[in-house]
Amino acid sequence: MKRNPNTANLTKDYIESKISQESIVSKYLNIPIEIVQDCINNNHLITSVFRDDDTNKSMGIQYNAKGRLKVRDFGGYGFFEDIYGTVAYVLSIAFERKIETNNKQDFYFVLKHIAYTFSDIIDGKEVDSNLEPLLINAVNKGKTKKPIIDLVTRSWNKYDKDIWAKWGVDIKYLNTHFVYPIDQYYINRSVNTNPKYYYKQKDPCYAYVLGTNRQGIRLVKLYFPLRNRATELKFVTNCNVLEGLPNLELDNYDYILITKSSKDRLSIGNHLTASPLYGGANDKLNIGVINLPSENYKLTQQEFEWLQNKLASDGMIISLLDFDTTGRNGARYLNETYNIPYIFITRGEFGLPNYECKDFADLHDKYTNNQINDFIKETLTYVELKFKNKGYYPDAYYEGLPYFGL
Numbered sequence: 308m309k310r311n312p313n314t315a316n317l318t319k320d321y322i323e324s325k326i327s328q329e330s331i332v333s334k335y336l337n338i339p340i341e342i343v344q345d346c347i348n349n350n351h352l353i354t355s356v357f358r359d360d361d362t363n364k365s366m367g368i369q370y371n372a373k374g375r376l377k378v379r380d381f382g383g384y385g386f387f388e389d390i391y392g393t394v395a396y397v398l399s400i401a402f403e404r405k406i407e408t409n410n411k412q413d414f415y416f417v418l419k420h421i422a423y424t425f426s427d428i429i430d431g432k433e434v435d436s437n438l439e440p441l442l443i444n445a446v447n448k449g450k451t452k453k454p455i456i457d458l459v460t461r462s463w464n465k466y467d468k469d470i471w472a473k474w475g476v477d478i479k480y481l482n483t484h485f486v487y488p489i490d491q492y493y494i495n496r497s498v499n500t501n502p503k504y505y506y507k508q509k510d511p512c513y514a515y516v517l518g519t520n521r522q523g524i525r526l527v528k529l530y531f532p533l534r535n536r537a538t539e540l541k542f543v544t545n546c547n548v549l550e551g552l553p554n555l556e557l558d559n560y561d562y563i564l565i566t567k568s569s570k571d572r573l574s575i576g577n578h579l580t581a582s583p584l585y586g587g588a589n590d591k592l593n594i595g596v597i598n599l600p601s602e603n604y605k606l607t608q609q610e611f612e613w614l615q616n617k618l619a620s621d622g623m624i625i626s627l628l629d630f631d632t633t634g635r636n637g638a639r640y641l642n643e644t645y646n647i648p649y650i651f652i653t654r655g656e657f658g659l660p661n662y663e664c665k666d667f668a669d670l671h672d673k674y675t676n677n678q679i680n681d682f683i684k685e686t687l688t689y690v691e692l693k694f695k696n697k698g699y700y701p702d703a704y705y706e707g708l709p710y711f712g713l
Contacts (some may be wrong), residue, residue, distance in 0.1 A: 317418045319391070326425050328376035331390045332368060334424060335397045336378070337443050343368055346541060347376075352603075355380045359450040360547045363603045381601065387540050391417050400452075401445035405498060452492050454545040456527040458514050461490035461504075466508055470532060474570060475671035475679075480577040484554055485516040486569075492529060492543075503543075504625050509533065515569050519548055526598070530569065544600075549610060551576075551597035559619040561586065562690075563595045565606075565641065566667070572598040574668040575627075582680050584687060592618070592687075602628055602637045625650060625690060629665055648694045650686060709713045 329347070332608050333340040336356050341707050345351055346368040355361035357380050365381045378393050380386040388396065395406045401695075406413045424442075426432045463478050465490050471481065491502040502652060504512055517526040526546040534541045553573050557565070566572050576596045576633040586591045595617065599606070614624055626641045628634035630651040638649035652670070655661030662682075664670050 317415065317422060319418070322386070322418060322421055325428050326421070328370075328390050330425070331376060331421060332376060332393060335394050335442055335446075337446050349469070355387055356446055357449060358547070363547075363601065363605055365547075365601060367584070381542075392423060397442060397445045400449045401441055411545045453520065453522065453524050453605045454514075455496070455524055455543050456529070457493040457496045458487065458489055458527065459491040460487045460514075461506060463488050467511060467513075470511065471573075472491055473672060474548045474574045474668035475676075476668075478647050480580065484551075484573060484576070486573065487514045487516065488512075489514050489529065493542075504529075513548060517546060517548060518553055520546070528569070532570075533703065547600050549597055549606075550600060551595075555595045555597060555617055558596065558617055559593060560595045560617055561592045561619055561713070562622065563597065563617060563624045565615055565624065565628075566596060567628045567637070567648070568598055568666070571627075571667050572596045573648065574671065578667075578676075578679065578683075582676065582683075584683065599628075599637070602633045604637075606641060606645065619657045621695070623648070623690075623694065625671070625694075627667065630654065630656060631665075639640070648690070 310690045312619065323442075329340060329343045332338065333343045338353070338356065338678045340355060342672075345655065346353060347370065350367075352364040353366050354364050355366035357366070361380075367379045367381065368376065369379070370376050375389045378386065378388055378390075386396070391408045391414065395408050395413065398417065398420060399406045406416065408414045408417060422429045424434070424438055427434050468478055471478070488506075489504070490506045492504050492512070492514070493499060493501075494503055506512065510531060510657040513530045513532070515530060519525050524545070526544075526548060528542060528544040528546070528550070531539070531541050550569050554576075564575060566575065579594050579596075584594065586592050597614075610623075618624070624645075624647050626638050626647050628638050628649070628651070630653050634651070638651070640648040641647055651659075652662050652664055652666060654663060654665065662670070662673075664673055670682070674682075
């Protein structure tokens with residue numbers, strides 16, 4: 308910075324008495340102020356400015372209960388910061404050094420930079436014309452940097468077993484599906500040498516290892532099942548890809564099921580491994596399960612064609628998403644775009660059956676394995692008659708047939 312504004316009163320309160328939190332986010336993230344305000348007023352999500360792979364609008368800007376404006380990337384590697392953390396992130400890229408708000412000297416640097424950036428308001432001086440390109444370049448540079456997540460694993464324990472058993476998943480299945488219990492993890496360890504997390508029994512972390520990208524960077528999603536999503540990061544990831552593809556090993560699947568989370572994918576897969584389904588000729592059905600990284604993820608044409616090539620000649624792709632607004636919209640998109648039929652687990656909405664569960668994993672808390680097997684067989688009968696033999700029976704027949712959802 309070429310000149311210093313009057314910094315005698317540089318505190319958070321002073322800064323915010325002069326400049327709105329919305330204006331700071333708008334300036335440092337290069338987002339028009341109108342879009343920032345729309346996010347706040349209408350709870351809209353926008354395309355993330357932190358990643359170049361966000362095609363599904365997964366970034367939110369909202370005030371919390373304490374009046375702090377928070378920027379959150381729901382699909383990213385854990386960005387969840389107030390305005391000062393957001394500024395520190397951008398400046399870390401711009402000046403190529405780690406700047407952290409929990410460091411007193413760094414935090415004062417952040418305050419000074421905000422005052423400098425808004426010097427026309429703070430001290431009536433003209434804003435440095437070099438500032439805007441500096442910030443824009445930093446944001447653009449940040450988009451292309453794929454974070455490296457380094458994992459330190461630990462052994463499974465009884466608490467882990469209890470958590471996953473609640474969803475009908477055993478440790479043996481997790482071991483063969485690239486799920487690991489985590490003791491510590493790091494993000495960009497070469498420059499950030501302190502772990503981002505240490506294992507606690509009350510806050511376990513599990514890593515879904517999803518493959519590698521073309522640069523050889525391991526794609527990871529970290530899952531914290533006991534956290535409150537409203538106040539803490541429940542997921543941390545460095546990717547935005549379909550999950551479960553490494554285990555989709557066959558090329559003759561009778562069905563590929565698209566669900567909404569790795570937890571559901573693992574629950575369904577484990578159940579079908581323990582209780583296989585058989586077709587009309589008493590042949591074991593090959594059923595693959597994958598999941599979207601989020602329910603607002605839009606499956607691409609290339610991904611759809613890849614999945615189609617994994618099917619048997621009469622195979623079928625089906626979606627099983629949550630029966631909430633987001634899930635129904637996601638299922639509608641898959642149906643209208645790729646003609647993928649959908650089924651749901653319903654909870655009495657619109658007069659539909661009430662299974663008192665929002666997803667497959669939750670069924671294990673309420674029903675026995677035999678009951679779940681019956682549900683699955685009924686659903687399979689419905690799918691085969693309704694979609695594979697379309698028109699074979701009149702519509703009235705399907706209305707009386709028990710099944711998971713629509």
